[in-house]
Amino acid sequence: MARDLWEPSGRPMGRRAFLARSAGAALAMSGAGALLAACGKPSAPGQKAAGPPLASPQNPVTWPITADNQPIAAGLEPERNAVLKLYNWTDYIYKKVAVDDFQKKYKKYGVKVEISTFNTMDEAIAKLRTGQVDFDLFFPTYDRLGKIVQAGLLRPLNHSYIPNIDQAWPVFKNPFYDQQWRYTVPYTVYTTGVAWRNDKVRDDVAKLANPYEALWDQRYHGRVGILDDYREAISMALLKNGITNLNTGDPKQIDTAKQDLLRLAKAVKPVVNVKDYVDLPEGRTWITQAWSGDMNNAQYYMPKGQDPEVIRYWFPPDGHGSVGSDLVSILRGGKNPVLAHHFLNYMLDFDVAMENLGWNGYQPPLNKATPEAMVNDEYIPKTLETTVVLPSDFDKGYRQLELSPEVDNLWNSAWQEFKAGA
Amino acid sequence: MATLPARPDSTDVEAGPPPAPKKRRRGGRAARATSGARYPRWYWPAFAAPGIIWLAVLFVIPLYVVIAIAFGTIDPLFRTPVPTWNPVWWDTTALRTLLGHIFGSDAYLAPAFIRTFAYVILASALCLLVAYPVAYFVARYAGRRKVFYLLLLVAPFWISYMMRMLAWVNLLSTDGLLNRALVDARLIGGPVNWLDGRASTVVLGLTYGYVPYMALPLFAALDRIDPNLLEASRDLGASRARTFWRVTLPMSRQAILAGLVITALPMFGDYFTNDLLSGSPGTSMVGNLINDAVSSPGQAITGAVLVVLLMVILLIPMLWYVRATARADGEAGR
Numbered sequence: 100m101a102r103d104l105w106e107p108s109g110r111p112m113g114r115r116a117f118l119a120r121s122a123g124a125a126l127a128m129s130g131a132g133a134l135l136a137a138c139g140k141p142s143a144p145g146q147k148a149a150g151p152p153l154a155s156p157q158n159p160v161t162w163p164i165t166a167d168n169q170p171i172a173a174g175l176e177p178e179r180n181a182v183l184k185l186y187n188w189t190d191y192i193y194k195k196v197a198v199d200d201f202q203k204k205y206k207k208y209g210v211k212v213e214i215s216t217f218n219t220m221d222e223a224i225a226k227l228r229t230g231q232v233d234f235d236l237f238f239p240t241y242d243r244l245g246k247i248v249q250a251g252l253l254r255p256l257n258h259s260y261i262p263n264i265d266q267a268w269p270v271f272k273n274p275f276y277d278q279q280w281r282y283t284v285p286y287t288v289y290t291t292g293v294a295w296r297n298d299k300v301r302d303d304v305a306k307l308a309n310p311y312e313a314l315w316d317q318r319y320h321g322r323v324g325i326l327d328d329y330r331e332a333i334s335m336a337l338l339k340n341g342i343t344n345l346n347t348g349d350p351k352q353i354d355t356a357k358q359d360l361l362r363l364a365k366a367v368k369p370v371v372n373v374k375d376y377v378d379l380p381e382g383r384t385w386i387t388q389a390w391s392g393d394m395n396n397a398q399y400y401m402p403k404g405q406d407p408e409v410i411r412y413w414f415p416p417d418g419h420g421s422v423g424s425d426l427v428s429i430l431r432g433g434k435n436p437v438l439a440h441h442f443l444n445y446m447l448d449f450d451v452a453m454e455n456l457g458w459n460g461y462q463p464p465l466n467k468a469t470p471e472a473m474v475n476d477e478y479i480p481k482t483l484e485t486t487v488v489l490p491s492d493f494d495k496g497y498r499q500l501e502l503s504p505e506v507d508n509l510w511n512s513a514w515q516e517f518k519a520g521a
Numbered sequence: 522m523a524t525l526p527a528r529p530d531s532t533d534v535e536a537g538p539p540p541a542p543k544k545r546r547r548g549g550r551a552a553r554a555t556s557g558a559r560y561p562r563w564y565w566p567a568f569a570a571p572g573i574i575w576l577a578v579l580f581v582i583p584l585y586v587v588i589a590i591a592f593g594t595i596d597p598l599f600r601t602p603v604p605t606w607n608p609v610w611w612d613t614t615a616l617r618t619l620l621g622h623i624f625g626s627d628a629y630l631a632p633a634f635i636r637t638f639a640y641v642i643l644a645s646a647l648c649l650l651v652a653y654p655v656a657y658f659v660a661r662y663a664g665r666r667k668v669f670y671l672l673l674l675v676a677p678f679w680i681s682y683m684m685r686m687l688a689w690v691n692l693l694s695t696d697g698l699l700n701r702a703l704v705d706a707r708l709i710g711g712p713v714n715w716l717d718g719r720a721s722t723v724v725l726g727l728t729y730g731y732v733p734y735m736a737l738p739l740f741a742a743l744d745r746i747d748p749n750l751l752e753a754s755r756d757l758g759a760s761r762a763r764t765f766w767r768v769t770l771p772m773s774r775q776a777i778l779a780g781l782v783i784t785a786l787p788m789f790g791d792y793f794t795n796d797l798l799s800g801s802p803g804t805s806m807v808g809n810l811i812n813d814a815v816s817s818p819g820q821a822i823t824g825a826v827l828v829v830l831l832m833v834i835l836l837i838p839m840l841w842y843v844r845a846t847a848r849a850d851g852e853a854g855r
Contacts, residue, residue: 150598221818225601246599321717329817368718370800382695383716504600504819511820518813520802521629
């Protein structure tokens with residue numbers, strides 16, 4: 100969307116600015132889907148489809164590999180003169196790494212890399228489902244994985260092409276959302292916490308009994324940021340109340356979170372958007388709910404002459420907070436499956452991944468990417484060491500998983516009420 | 522526009538017998554304009570074809586898709602909207618739920634609707650207040666520099682709406698130009714946080730964004746007023762103020778209405794101004810609700826219902842506008 104225009108050139112837009120909103124585009128997409136739909140009597144409301152199981156750490160899922168969709172054979176030569184097509188979030192991969200360097204590395208095969216982008220997962224899935232596109236690689240979120248596997252959009256992986264998986268945290272060889280990593284490799288990991296400027300906020304937020312509560316503090320009226328993401332914002336309000344099930348379907352708990360958010364809206368008039376990485380350095384907000392990767396990026400948005408070290412980030416040191424990860428998959432409709440496997444392996448290489456981190460701000464879950472390595476090599480400022488995600492965070496942290504449609508509607512109406520400013 | 526020479530005719534028409542049907546049959550204008558040349562029946566209507574096709578393909582059909590989504594269902598697996606094309610099967614659950622949230626006991630959407638109307642009415646009125654004197658000046662007193670001033674009026678269109686709003690974000694920030702200027706001029710003690718979710722900032726942002734749309738139709742109308750009419754008014758003893766009140770203003774009434782419609786309609790759907798200049802739920806407008814709905818998974822129906830509701834609500838002033846214009850045309854034609 101046009102928002103890209105105002106990003107300083109060369110800098111990423113920030114990991115999760117994916118809610119970049121275009122009502123027009125969204126409606127247009129719906130229209131396209133609509134035209135494909137049948138004209139007959141609609142299914143009765145409330146009728147349930149046999150959807151894929153909802154994966155969770157307690158209920159890990161192994162996705163089937165069907166007879167008509169087998170992995171490619173081992174030891175194949177990469178395709179020649181191919182155009183390798185990436186389908187990714189807007190500004191979520193460093194072009195130098197993904198395009199220039201990869202093309203150089205595979206010069207022998209005459210490969211060209213093209214990046215296409217999307218703003219929301221729904222938009223992306225709708226486009227892929229039309230079958231009219233032949234992207235090779237896709238960056239899904241794990242909460243939609245079941246659907247896109249069931250829809251037959253992904254190609255199972257042949258692990259022999261991806262030895263670099265050994266560089267990744269062991270958990271990603273058997274993640275709960277894709278046991279035996281049949282369809283996915285990890286791309287980035289992140290946490291969601293609270294960030295503030297220590298030149299404006301006098302308290303050391305990290306030392307407060309409940310740092311989430313600082314977002315409700317009237318002293319920061321008009322300077323509070325909340326992420327424009329219904330899952331993240333409501334999850335934060337749940338965590339503030341000590342509720343750790345970030346996928347709760349209990350109307351009482353959701354209502355508790357909603358009432359708290361309504362109170363916040365009245366008390367501090369928050370800025371609700373996904374520009375935490377711009378608003379904090381530019382001083383529009385002093386304290387904000389934030390994604391760890393965005394805070395790594397925030398230093399580049401600091402106005403000239405100002406000290407980027409004023410930015411601080413808190414995530415529960417015991418790891419009991421909201422954590423997430425992003426993935427890469429190979430699309431079944433792509434024309435270059437062998438090269439696509441090579442690309443997955445390439446992105447899991449430590450040096451490549453670190454260069455990508457330097458631009459992207461989001462950390463790859465690699466064993467060698469230790470806090471020391473990332474801070475000493477200045478990928479992450481010393482003052483923001485708290486943004487580093489540790490493997491242990493993934494054992495203790497809470498995930499936002501896919502919700503059933505009924506529960507999702509509860510979350511959405513709570514969010515709608517908050518956003519409507521009632 | 523009513524012109525003086527038309528007046529004597531009007532009495533004729535009213536008093537005299539209706540024109541003979543024989544003479545009217547050939548479709549007056551075509552026959553008169555071409556003085557005898559014969560065209561097939563479809564010839565002149567065909568000129569409207571591009572517009573009609575355009576309207577059908579890019580407005581009527583998409584609108585029907587939106588309505589079919591508003592009364593449709595959700596794909597249970599992918600949660601994408603499944604439009605219901607046949608009105609017989611339309612499902613009004615979403616509409617009823619939403620109406621309950623606007624008018625019912627759980628009316629948490631009502632403030633957003635009221636807010637939208639208040640902001641739009643205020644901003645449109647401000648647009649008129651700002652644009653009318655400017656247009657008046659350019660039309661009447663710009664003299665040889667008219668083209669230059671006209672260029673200035675159009676200049677904002679050269680920069681995208683979004684860029685102009687982003688510029689305001691910078692100007693209004695705590696250490697922005699506006700705060701520095703006001704502090705230097707000792708008008709305010711310390712910097713004001715204009716972007717902390719103030720209604721006034723949003724209204725002024727809307728006004729700023731849409732004021733050129735008001736200025737242009739006003740200029741066009743004011744520029745077309747025959748100076749002889751104004752001179753006649755003065756000759757007949759009317760003061761400047763009275764001339765303005767009795768001649769200029771009535772003659773620009775249609776342009777004022779047109780300007781109000783052109784500025785108010787897009788404002789009703791605007792969400793971007795609000796997102797940038799406030800971003801706070803306390804200033805949410807209907808456009809923001811729609812935008813939120815369509816970008817949330819499984820909420821497309823809510824978005825579509827809001828679009829339809831807003832359209833129905835706006836239809837009332839639009840019908841009034843069409844009637845007012847028709848009446849004015851009728852008066853002018855007499």
